[in-house]
Amino acid sequence: MEKKWHKQRKRLFEIVEVGYSLDFVSRMYDLLNVLAIVLNLVASILYTFDEIRDRYATIILAVEGITVAFFLIDYLLRVFTATFLYPDEKESKAILKYMFSFMGIVDLLSFLPYCLPVFFPAGTIAFRMIRIIRIFRLFRINAYHDSLSVITSVIVERGQQLVASVFIIVVLMLASSLCMYSLEHEAQPEVFSNAFSGIWWATSTLLTVGYGDIYPITTLGKLFGILISFLGVGMVAIPTGIISAGFVNQYSRIKKSAEYGREADMQFIKVYMEENDVWIDKKISDLKLPSGMVISVIKREDEILIPRGDLVIEVEDLVVIGAEPFNTREHIQLKEIIIRKQHPWVGAKIDEIDISRHSIIVLIKRRSRTLIPNGNTVLRAGDKLFMYTQLHFSGAKDIEV
Numbered sequence: 001m002e003k004k005w006h007k008q009r010k011r012l013f014e015i016v017e018v019g020y021s022l023d024f025v026s027r028m029y030d031l032l033n034v035l036a037i038v039l040n041l042v043a044s045i046l047y048t049f050d051e052i053r054d055r056y057a058t059i060i061l062a063v064e065g066i067t068v069a070f071f072l073i074d075y076l077l078r079v080f081t082a083t084f085l086y087p088d089e090k091e092s093k094a095i096l097k098y099m100f101s102f103m104g105i106v107d108l109l110s111f112l113p114y115c116l117p118v119f120f121p122a123g124t125i126a127f128r129m130i131r132i133i134r135i136f137r138l139f140r141i142n143a144y145h146d147s148l149s150v151i152t153s154v155i156v157e158r159g160q161q162l163v164a165s166v167f168i169i170v171v172l173m174l175a176s177s178l179c180m181y182s183l184e185h186e187a188q189p190e191v192f193s194n195a196f197s198g199i200w201w202a203t204s205t206l207l208t209v210g211y212g213d214i215y216p217i218t219t220l221g222k223l224f225g226i227l228i229s230f231l232g233v234g235m236v237a238i239p240t241g242i243i244s245a246g247f248v249n250q251y252s253r254i255k256k257s258a259e260y261g262r263e264a265d266m267q268f269i270k271v272y273m274e275e276n277d278v279w280i281d282k283k284i285s286d287l288k289l290p291s292g293m294v295i296s297v298i299k300r301e302d303e304i305l306i307p308r309g310d311l312v313i314e315v316e317d318l319v320v321i322g323a324e325p326f327n328t329r330e331h332i333q334l335k336e337i338i339i340r341k342q343h344p345w346v347g348a349k350i351d352e353i354d355i356s357r358h359s360i361i362v363l364i365k366r367r368s369r370t371l372i373p374n375g376n377t378v379l380r381a382g383d384k385l386f387m388y389t390q391l392h393f394s395g396a397k398d399i400e401v
């Protein structure tokens with residue numbers, strides 16, 4: 001019963017989280033989430049128009065209420081399945097980790113300000129302002145599209161450079177505001193009345209906005225303004241250039257990966273795990289696979305599992321192994337042997353078979369299953385053995401690889 005409940009809970013996590021294209025239910029939930037975000041934002045915008053609000057207030061509020069209810073249910077489901085989001089943490093710690101993560105806080109604030117006025121009517125205006133945070137749920141859409149996730153990757157990758165460039169802009173802004181205040185305060189005491197007036201002028205000038213409400217009138221002030229205008233163009237270009245270079249670098253990697261995928265094709269085999277296989281109950285990170293060989297995917301019953309290092313291989317798992325193709329010009333001679341019912345090897349373990357130590361059973365084909373043999377593997381009638389050997393076996397078929 002507990003195992004069944006765990007399985008159902010895990011399935012719920014797969015639906016709530018971003019699904020893959022083959023999981024219809026998960027994809028539908030993702031689309032519903034995106035639709036709720038968009039409808040909620042459209043309703044919030046339409047509510048600001050007096051004519052539309054007077055005529056369609058009931059419909060707009062109903063749409064807002066339904067979408068907020070969906071956000072509440074979505075948040076509770078994510079809290080309920082947080083242990084699968086952070087599998088290495090205890091359940092209580094995993095829940096807290098999600099709740100205090102960026103998206104956890106955004107998910108909470110997407111519905112909480114809508115409910116609080118019911119209990120605290122005095123804070124209605126403040127709660128309405130907090131509702132603006134719901135726009136950050138658009139980051140959920142970012143998770144559903146790889147092209148949009150490139151933006152997040154670039155910002156994270158170039159984070160230190162962006163922070164450094166913003167720091168330089170802030171320092172220059174503060175310095176220029178104090179200088180302009182010193183140059184213009186006596187000539188325009190009502191305009192440059194304090195340092196904040198200088199900051200406002202410096203911001204609009206350095207960021208090349210130029211509102212025109214505050215400007216210098218003294219000769220020194222104008223000369224300083226010209227200098228700051230030129231510096232402003234360069235300062236704004238720095239973070240822009242960093243982000244542009246990040247995009248170019250990111251798409252170059254994607255293109256290179258795609259070209260590599262076409263040039264260096266991989267070949268895959270499916271291996272069915274039986275009870276006596278040496279990989280059973282071992283983590284993928286403990287398998288010590290040869291260089292150039294990877295476990296691409298694992299199918300467990302009807303589930304497709306991503307082969308992370310901490311995933312434990314179980315009996316009846318279908319393991320898909322990928323490796324680079326064999327490109328050498330020197331062919332290796334293998335022999336294909338079909339074990340008939342009357343064959344003396346039927347029912348025997350591999351380590352009990354009397355074969356030369358120079359002979360190796362490489363692979364066993366058992367009906368639709370491909371087995372990696374070990375000493376404890378019991379041979380059955382109908383098995384097809386692939387062997388590397390220099391001995392002669394009657395009925396064996398030579399294969400070149």
